[in-house]
Amino acid sequence: MTRLVALGALLSFLAPPLYAEVRTVTGELVDVSCYTRNQATGSGHASCALKCAQGGAEVGILTDEGLLSVSGALVGSETLLELLAASVEATGDVMEKDGKLWINVQAIARTE
Secondary structure, three states: OOHHHHHHHHHHHHHOOOOOOOEEEEEEEEEHHHHHOOOOHHHHHHHHOOOOOOOOEEEEEEEEEEEEEEEEOOOOHHHHHOOOOEEEEEEEEEEEEEOOOEEEEEEEEEOO
């Protein structure tokens, strides 16, 4: 019985979110760590954000509604690195998992 409970807990942790909605969002592409710790944004933080993202740090889109962490095939790509600290428009599946918003980006472009 204990093994069944443990297996169920593991599977629920690994399971994908039950609901995703395709949306287009607009905001600044930021380094999530620096933003959540220091509210670091904008062109003055671009070089630090680039260094962190090149090192594997999570990036997100800071919108009027909050921060959406970026997931999907574009993570770590030159496309995202070139857009750090810029205002962007991104389209993808938006979902909430473990109290955090995520966007699996299919398309992203600068809006400035």
